[in-house]
Amino acid sequence: MRLRKKTRERLFIASFLAGPLAVYLIFVIWPYVETFGYSLTEWSGVAPPSKVVGLKNYVDLFHDSIFLKALTHNMIILIVFPTVTIILAMFFAFMLNVGGRKGGIGGVRGIRGSAFFRIVFFFPQVLSVAIIVILFQAAYESNSVGLFNAVVIKLGLTDANHPWEFLNSPTFVLWCIMFILVWQWVGFYLVLFSAAMQQIPRDYYEAALLDGAGRTQTYFKVTMPLLWDSVQTAWVYLAVAAMDAFALVATLTPGSSFGGGPDEHGEVLATYLMRNFQVLGKAGYACAMGVVIFFITLILSLVVMRATRRERLEY
């Protein structure tokens, strides 16, 4: 019996999709389902769960002051880090691509030395997190040997016997971490936005220039609106990164197991989760935390997609 052409086509497509779909189901969806299952149990993490406790872990979570503190910190990172990163990346991308005065194709080009800057800005992206950690451990070092301390001491803001604490300061620890995040990610989004900007037809800029638009006007009236798609993508990815921040906090902030200090001022959800999972023997509780983080991230992505949806311009 010969199958109908349509059916054969579908089978053909399905045969290609089956592999990736299976991988996705096994390695992405199934762990989520399992995590949800574990979150309903009392589980030490190194042996099978000891009993099912229903939603108790979730109820406990919202009475846990450290969890709420960590959540607040993630929310601060979530607001500050993507905003600053996107604004800086956009600004730099604009300067590198269309910010120059005169010359270039149709009078539109980047500022002088833009090729050089593009490489410099992208540099942090090619460094592994481990190297970034070592770099900033030295930069933030809390004695006069540290790079930043050497600078503030040279500037006369303090003296060698009273170095600034940076990562050990309850007030600044979170900002120090956010600084690294921004430093790390601006280059990547600069390149992303640059690519998007190069898609924008030059005639738009020419037209704007002819109409007498300045750099600022061109930026807000032409570039920005045409970049919404990329900004939307950037928001989602940055929001996910903001909900994580695990590697930096775990390695750079004070505290024995996965940092989070001083005094929980640097705590984020991911480090608190890991501490519960691996050190405090509360893996079930940690799973509940994982589920909560998953939903927060999911909701955030949906909100961002919704809020930034615009009419798309074909060019």
Place this chain on the structure above:
Amino acid sequence: MSEHGLPADVSRRQMLVRSAAIAAMVGPGSALAAGCAAGSGSSKSSSNSSTAANSSDPKNPFGVKASSPLDVYIFKGGYGDDYAKAFESLYTKSFPGAAVSHHSGQNLTGDLQPRFNAGSPPDVIDDSGAQQLKLDVLNSSGQLTNLDQLLNAPSIDDPSKKVRDTLLAGTIETGQLGQSMFSLNYAFTVFGLWYSASTFKKNNWQIPTTWADFMTLCATIKASGMAPFAHQGKYPYYMMVPLMDLVAKNGGPDVQTAIDNLEPNAWKADAVVNSVNAIYELVDKGYMLPGTEGLTHIQSQTLWNQGKAAVIPCGSWLENEQMAATPAGFDMAVFAMPSLDGDKMAQTAIRAGAGEPFIVPSKAKNQAGGLEFLRIMCSKAGGASFAQNANSLSVVKDSITPDIEAKLKPGTKSSNDLYQAANGQIISWYYLNWYSQMEKDLEDAMGQLMANKIKPADFISRAQTAADKCAADSSVQKFKRPTSTS
């Protein structure tokens, strides 16, 4: 960095409770656990029954097959893993045909959890460090070999003696879960304040025995341009040790019992107040290396090696950890915490204990080989080899003979002297291993005290809150401090 265990005693009652809980879980929870990565309930079948066939040969009591390969996994922490290679060569001397595979790392949970679940664990594991697999949990899943057979086996050096008689006091208890020993805690760690003997000698600084002397000395050191005291501020765990040493000495067994048993107002005792005040004096008088409160253990210890600070608190793994950074002629040495007025223990009393738990998995392919490996470790040659390669004392009695002592690195020699001088007055704290959350809370407060963000009174009230919280938390299993220990 090692996290040296003080006795992690798990009562027989706890074992019963745990096994009951697992039995209960097999009912409603089994659907959940089935097919999950953490392993199914079926993995807990034969625990201690699968013992190797005992032979009566004192040279080979566990009946090791000379041709069986041996798979060793070593936690590569402050002691490195060279010492284990030395054990392995001792092993191949006895069993020349055996291929020994050596693995080492720090991520024990990541490396070994899948192997335990797959039923193919290594034959010997040094289960130590921050990522260690929890022993009580491994045991309740039937993954550990009962090491009583090791203790009852004849010693290599003198077959008329049992291995149990060749170990320092406290070693067996430290490794016991219930009535049997399941881990051999091998490294003998001594804690104290470390200094450069050559620097002290050059400046004619005397080792202080009282806190007042220590403060005078600090003033002298500071006047000389060196910072008197450094600590591993990023990890306040380190600074908790000198504090709790002072508390133990000043308060004696009563205060220790009250704190370990989470009694109300235990942290309000005079001994605690005196001790916290003493530690804070170092901060308040500006005796700290500037910025030390934010440094990692390696950063601060290296600055100490460079002569930026005179004294640093640590355990005896310090010498090995700092090997590369220690200048020639540094002459590392250690002294016991100075005494406060009205101390109830001798000034020479020190914190010390057995650490680095070695285990033989019950499902190990060469279980007999694993046991034999441990028996070799418990020989004098093993202890001597550990002292030389890991620069640390081991729990093997009399393994430091005069000729070995002559070859010891200065820090190890000094910690041996300190242990001998303590004359059995050993400080141990149990809450550390029993109540991880409370320890974490204490460390947070300690970090703030050392950064001069809170005052001693705040520290004490936070410590009491942490203890009360722990006492009130029904999900935390409670223990009682044994009355026999000091």
